[in-house]
Amino acid sequence: MDFLSQCTSGGCGAKIGPHELSGFLRNLPKSTDENLLVDFNASDDAAVYQLSDTLALISTVDFFSPMVEDPRTFGRIAAANAMSDVYAMGGNVLYALNLVCFPEKMEKQKLSEILIGGAEKIQEAQASLAGGHSIYDHEPKYGLAVTGQVDPQKIIHNNTPKIGDVLILTKALGVGLIQSAARGGLASKIAETAAIHSMERLNKYAAEKMRDFPVHACTDVTGFGLLVHALEMAGDTVTLVIDTEQLPLLPEAYHYAEEFMATAAGQRNRQFAEQNIDLSFISPAFQEILFDPQTSGGLLLSVGPEKAVECLAAIQKDDPVAAIIGEVCEKEFDRSIVIL
The missing domain is CATH 3.30.1330.10 (PurM-like, N-terminal domain)
Known part of the structure; x- marks a missing residue:
C-alpha cells in the first residue's frame, strides 16, 4: 500500500x-x-x-x-x-x-x-x-x-508588536507550492530537497537567539500562510508593512506560483484575508506565495528597531535564509497589512 x-x-x-x-x-x-x-x-x-x-x-x-x-x-x-x-x-x-x-x-x-x-x-x-x-x-x-x-x-505573544519594530522571518516561503508541484510530479529534486530540509528544521535555534533581543511579538508561520499569521499579529492596533522583494523564497517556489500550483488551503487563506488587504499592486505569483500554507514554517518576529540587525545576524548563524521583511507602523486607516 x-x-x-x-x-x-x-x-x-x-x-x-x-x-x-x-x-x-x-x-x-x-x-x-x-x-x-x-x-x-x-x-x-x-x-x-x-x-x-x-x-x-x-x-x-x-x-x-x-x-x-x-x-x-x-x-x-x-x-x-x-x-x-x-x-x-x-x-x-x-x-x-x-x-x-x-x-x-x-x-x-x-x-x-x-x-x-x-x-x-x-x-x-x-x-x-x-x-x-x-x-x-x-x-x-x-x-x-x-x-x-x-x-x-x-511569554512572547503573537499580537503585541510595537510601532517602529522590524519584522524578521526565519525560514523561506513556498513549502505548499513545492509540495503541490511534487504531488503532480512537476517539482525538481532541488526544490523538493530544499522544502524537506526547511520543514525538518527546528525553530529551536532561532528561538534561542531571539531571547537575547527585544522581541515584542512572535508567531510561527504555518497552515494559515504568512498573511493570515501577519493579520493576527497586527490585530486592530498597528499596520504591518511587508516588502515582497525581501521575502526569502525556497528554490523555484516563485515559478510554481506562476504556474498556479496553489493549494486549497491557500485559497481558504485568501478568502479569509483578502478583504482586509490591498493586493492590487502585487503580482498573482507573489499573492500565491503570501497565502501559501507552510508546513513547519519559520518564526515571524517583531523586534525593536535598535537591535533588529543584530538579532538577524545572530539568527542567521544557524538559519542563514532569515531576512528582514518589513516593519510595524501606526495604524493606516482600516488596513492591518500593507504590501509593497
Whole structure:
C-alpha cells in the first residue's frame, strides 16, 4: 500500500480554514481559571498555564497526514512542526506525547519509521518522549501533544508588536507550492530537497537567539500562510508593512506560483484575508506565495528597531535564509497589512 497516495491532503495544508475555525470556537464556554494565561480566545500559538510566579506550562498539539513519501521524513517534519508553537512563545520543550492514526492494512514498518523520525526530533530538542495514543484510521496521521515551560513574565505573544519594530522571518516561503508541484510530479529534486530540509528544521535555534533581543511579538508561520499569521499579529492596533522583494523564497517556489500550483488551503487563506488587504499592486505569483500554507514554517518576529540587525545576524548563524521583511507602523486607516 503506497504511503502518500492514501492521503487526500497533507501537512498544514489540511488545516480547517481560519474563517470556519473561528466560527466553531465562537460559542464554546470561556474559562474562568485565572491561572490560564492564554487560551483559545486569544488566537495565540499555544495555551499557557501559570504554576508559580516564575513558572508556567505551555501546552500545544499538532498532527496531520503525510506530505512526503518517506515515513521517517514525515515523522521528523510532523514533530518539528508540533514543537514550534512552544518556541514561538519563548519557551523550552519539556516532553511530548505521540498522536498516531494508522491504516490497519498498511505495512507496520512504515509506522515504526514515522515514530523513529519523530523521536529523533524530540531528542534534538533535548526533550523527552513520554508516551502517546494510537488508533486505526483509513489515513496515516501523526503529530505530538507538546508540553513546554516559560517564565510567565517572558511569554512572547503573537499580537503585541510595537510601532517602529522590524519584522524578521526565519525560514523561506513556498513549502505548499513545492509540495503541490511534487504531488503532480512537476517539482525538481532541488526544490523538493530544499522544502524537506526547511520543514525538518527546528525553530529551536532561532528561538534561542531571539531571547537575547527585544522581541515584542512572535508567531510561527504555518497552515494559515504568512498573511493570515501577519493579520493576527497586527490585530486592530498597528499596520504591518511587508516588502515582497525581501521575502526569502525556497528554490523555484516563485515559478510554481506562476504556474498556479496553489493549494486549497491557500485559497481558504485568501478568502479569509483578502478583504482586509490591498493586493492590487502585487503580482498573482507573489499573492500565491503570501497565502501559501507552510508546513513547519519559520518564526515571524517583531523586534525593536535598535537591535533588529543584530538579532538577524545572530539568527542567521544557524538559519542563514532569515531576512528582514518589513516593519510595524501606526495604524493606516482600516488596513492591518500593507504590501509593497
